[in-house]
Structures are given as structure tokens and as C-alpha cells.
Amino acid sequence: MPQQSRSKKTSGEHGPRANRAIGxxxxxxxxxxxxxAAFAPRLGLERDKAFRLAQSFGAGLARLGETCGAVTxxxxxIGLKYGKxxxxxxxxxxxxxxxxxxxxxxxxxxxxxLRCKALLGHxxxxxxxxxxxxxxxxxxxxxxxxxxxxxxxxxxxI
Numbered sequence: 001m002p003q004q005s006r007s008k009k010t011s012g013e014h015g016p017r018a019n020r021a022i023g024x025x026x027x028x029x030x031x032x033x034x035x036x037a038a039f040a041p042r043l044g045l046e047r048d049k050a051f052r053l054a055q056s057f058g059a060g061l062a063r064l065g066e067t068c069g070a071v072t073x074x075x076x077x078i079g080l081k082y083g084k085x086x087x088x089x090x091x092x093x094x095x096x097x098x099x100x101x102x103x104x105x106x107x108x109x110x111x112x113x114l115r116c117k118a119l120l121g122h123x124x125x126x127x128x129x130x131x132x133x134x135x136x137x138x139x140x141x142x143x144x145x146x147x148x149x150x151x152x153x154x155x156x157x158i
Contacts, residue, residue: 013152017042021151022144026158030058034154035150038062039158043080046102060116063125070143070150071107081158099157106153111146119146 001046012018021038025031032054040050043154056062057072078099084092102115120138123129 001093010060012132012155013148015152015155017155018148018151021147025144025147030055031068031147031150032057032073032076034147035070035154036076038151039077039080039154044079046079059124065115065117065120065124065129067114068107068119068146071104071114074107074150074154077154077158078103087118103153103157106144107149110149 002039017038021034024034024037029037029051034047034109036046036054037050040047045053054069054073054076056077057067058065058069060068077091079096082092082096082099084090084096086092086123111119117123117125119128120129120133120142122132124133
């Protein structure tokens with residue numbers, strides 16, 4: 001029974017956008033770029049602009065180890081889809097905030113944290129941490145899981 005519930009829960013994680021995001025990450029784009037660019041065409045954003053916009057959010061905000069790039073990429077997707085464009089559109093603002101909180105709660109519940117440093121278990125901003133991450137292939141083994149979760153949650157939310 002738990003397996004059925006789990007596969008139902010994660011079905012969006014094997015969808016075309018999740019696979020596209022993983023493919024982009026494996027090509028060399030960071031997690032934030034991969035998630036945003038996988039959804040960009042659906043939201044009317046040119047892929048090149050998505051790559052540029054999300055560049056500084058990778059590795060927990062420019063290798064600071066803060067919020068995971070897959071998360072920040074997903075938050076940009078939610079903002080593009082639902083964010084307010086009129087100053088007094090409080091309903092759009094509240095909907096966006098609600099969806100962001102829902103996304104973040106689900107991601108944190110699945111992985112235990114939203115912070116890159118905690119998710120990888122090492123400080124990606126230090127040479128020593130980068131060496132450990134590389135030696136243990138954490139970037140190759142863990143980050144795709146975070147990207148897949150982010151994309152799968154987005155499929156359900158947007």
C-alpha cells in the first residue's frame with residue numbers, strides 16, 4: 001500500500017518537464033536554470049532568458065549554500081505563472097505566496113531542508129566542501145533528485 005501511494009505521489013516527477021530539467025542539468029546548467037528553463041516555454045519565457053535569469057541562483061545562491069537552486073527555479077516558475085502584474089492585485093500576490101509556501105513545505109518534507117548546504121551535507125562555497133562534493137559525486141547523485149522533486153511538485157501546483 002505505501003508503494004502505491006508513493007508512486008502516485010511522485011508521478012509528476014517522471015513527466016516530460018522533470019526529464020527535460022534533468023537533461024538540462026546534465027548538459028551543464030545549474031539546478032535553478034534547469035528547472036526554470038524546463039518550464040519557460042509553457043510560460044512564454046524564452047529559454048535563453050530563463051538561463052540568464054536563473055544563473056545566479058545556482059548552488060544555493062551563487063555558491064553560498066543557501067536556498068537550493070531547484071527550489072529557487074521553481075519559485076520563479078510559480079511567480080511567472082501566478083505573480084501579480086498590477087500593483088493592487090492582492091489576490092494574485094496571496095495565491096502566489098500560498099503556492100510558494102505549499103511548494104516549500106512539500107519539498108522540505110521530502111528532503112528535510114531547503115538549503116543547499118544541508119541537502120548536500122557540505123559547504124559548496126568552500127574549496128574543501130566542493131572537493132568533498134565532487135569526490136562523493138553528490139552533485140551527480142543528489143542534485144538530480146532535488147530537480148526531479150521540484151519539477152514534479154510544479155507539475156502538480158501549476
